[in-house]
Amino acid sequence: MELFNFGGATAILEHRGVRLLMDPWLDDGIFHGSWVHFPPLGAHVEDVGRLDYIYISHIHEDHCSLGTLEKLDRNATVLVMGRKPNFVVDFLVRNKLGFKDIRIIPPRSPVLLRPGLVADMVEPDPSDAMASAIDSALVLRWDGHVIFNANDCQPHPAMIEYVRSTYGRPDLAMLPYSGGSGYPSCYINLTDEEKCAERDRIREMRSGAFIDTVKALDPKRVIPFADQYAIAGSRAALNEYVAHPATPAAMRAPMARAGLADRLLLVNSGQRFDLETGRHSPEAPYRDYSDEERQAWLDGINANHRYDHEKFEFASGVPLERLVRQARGRLWGYQEANHVHPEWMLVLDSPEMAQVFLLPLGSAEVAAMPRENAVEGPFLRIRAPRTLMIMMLLGHVSWNIADAALFLDYERVPNRYDPVVYFLLNLLRV
Template identity: 30%
Template sequence: MSEKPMRVTMLGHACLLCETEDARILMDPWLVGPANFRSWWHLPETPFDPSKLPPLDYLYLSHLHEDHFHVQTLKRLDRRPTVLVPRLYHNRLVSRLNQLGFTRIKELPHAKECWLSRSTRVCCLQMGNDSLLTVADSSGAMLNANDCLQGNPLAQTLPTLQNLAARYRFQIAFLAFGTAGAYPKCYRFEDPAEYLDPWVKEQAMLRNFVQGAMAIRAGTTVPFAGGFALLGRNQMWMNEVKTTPTDALAALQAKAPHLNGIDMNPGDIWDSKGGLIRMSPPPDWDKRLDMIRRMHEAHADELKRIEDGERNGPLNLYKLFQSSLIQNLRTIPLLRRRLNCSVLFQVEGHPGGSWEIDLRRPSRWFREGDSGDWLIRVAIPSALLAEVLVNQDGWETLGISYKLDLYMRKGARAKEGSLIRLINTPSPWWILRTLMTPRFAEFLVRRRKEFVNLVRWKFLETTS
């Protein structure tokens, strides 16, 4: 047994610094500025400067969402550490890292243990486009499950977590407890029966957190990856409908009082021998709305610059809008028949206006102005629309940012999966190149059930 304990420092939101006997791993670093289309801000605010972190041996990036793969933070980090990423069916993580100047990259195979050094071993499991990481040495083992409890079926996730728990006997586990997604906060419906109370989704995620904790049975469970506030003036009300670490720990105590849960905040350290070391008093989460109002006031000038910038799109935006949607319709020929409705884009700022695409017509789908005869209305600032159109993850990021504004008339809910494909569809060449790679063959072999779900989500929804 080593004399040196494992230590894990909470840096903020989903960012951890894990120090084993002989390795230092920085995980999912978002440490400066806002994330997700400039919408998420650290709560509580984090004091850490990326350039002043201790020397690192490894970075771990779980997935491409900006609160985990934060470009402005990554630009300020040393390029010498080896970057650990899941080996997915595509190479977009690797390509993005190469663009940022990271060349030492190690792709971790699904569910296979890898030794990083004499004492430190890791195991990465992939779920969808997300991943979790276990880290172990002779003094202990930790689990960073980040967002894997969000958006993945518990019937798949819980047995995986139970198997990991039996293998590693975790001293500490970090599990997401809150929601992150546009529905239902960013949706408005003509038919009130289609509306979902946001608290229903929040409570469902708390149940996922508790069930995950019960499956893992770690010595300590930490509510994790929910430390953000929405400071935009149109999103401020959404902070009122959001669970806190206190809520997560209360739910855990009510359902599994034998499990130990703790709240960790920026600067706090967990030690495999000494337990929790608090570096400052924890926030009073009952007063979080007051905290957020003060943050909103403190960042008022920057928030104004962000809002103004998002309303100032490129001059060729309408041409980009038309060409992008036409390309997506050509990539999935049956998409037009599946939608078979008119979608109105209310583009705010410059250039802007009401832009409608009517897919009931055999040709000449586009027109400027509001006919009133649409099924779905999307309100979006012009520069944000440009970002969504050119970014393969743009629509998903827009939803996570809570800057999506959708109005759906009766019957529109069934069209939503096809709307995503209308806005963002990978090019045929990207799809072909991906299908021809060895990594895709590995995905088919190791993750067959997920492959079936992936095909159903990406393609069958648009053709049924």
């Protein structure tokens, strides 16, 4: 069995002529022009070739890119976890991609795809509202090999227990070691020194979670997987503060300290690894990059790189305040139906506007005030260009993706993360 690595969460597992591609993203400029591959790709969509199966874990573009899917083998069967609503299935149907079949696999319901190949899906941590709504993990039992791909799902005790009790010790675990978030890069209430301190704290926390999962899951080999990207364009300077390292090689030192260095697997983009012989092809050491090398590489591509919302402007007659009020009414309906009323204020701020909009999450009120006026906490102030703000309120750009793209500036008082507030923010659209 061979693993052919492209980068990020995209790789091919091939065994006895059967080929399964995971989470296709091979085109740059996703998330409305923000994300590009880093480390740079050493293999491209033209190198994919014939496919039997395509696993799509969830709807985010770095796992399900339309620009990549349009160029893939239509004879492949797409594997998706069963859930309602099913955003991946809706996406595939809406875009009329015409794959041979879409195989929906309910969680914890192993399916025999062909002799010797069993596929199973595992649901994310139910305490993570966003992940629970969209994400999935994959388990394969393939002629005696057990492969576990958690992609963006942070493995939780119930997931680990299910995999171990049902399938035993994985031969290969593909685990998250990082993540994509606007914190601390985009938080203007933090100094540069505080951003660096928070960046380092989060990296340490995530590497610790990676080590804890390796110890609990006990795979023979583990590859730090997914979330390999950089922010290009006018916001590229914020890469200095992002909490994900420049490359998966950042896990070398933590794995060594934990006495697990012999299990760490690093595979260059465009390189194969044979699980049975333990050999790379072509034989070459892993190409590591520093944060400084990442920035230097980005400087070479940023000159003509623009985001979608930088390519045009909405006319002044587009009624931003009306959109805010309509979106607030829709969100309030959800809050009332689900009895969710956190004691936070959302402050919507576009620098081109003379006023900001105040949306207390404890009431249906919408107020406007001069943007220079002080706001009493607790509040989350979100600053975005007017065109982008309109695109988010219309639902053309999700707040979650704008956050991952580092498009938004935040001020958070107090500086305390409340996942409910961010979940509700993603429902703020007309």
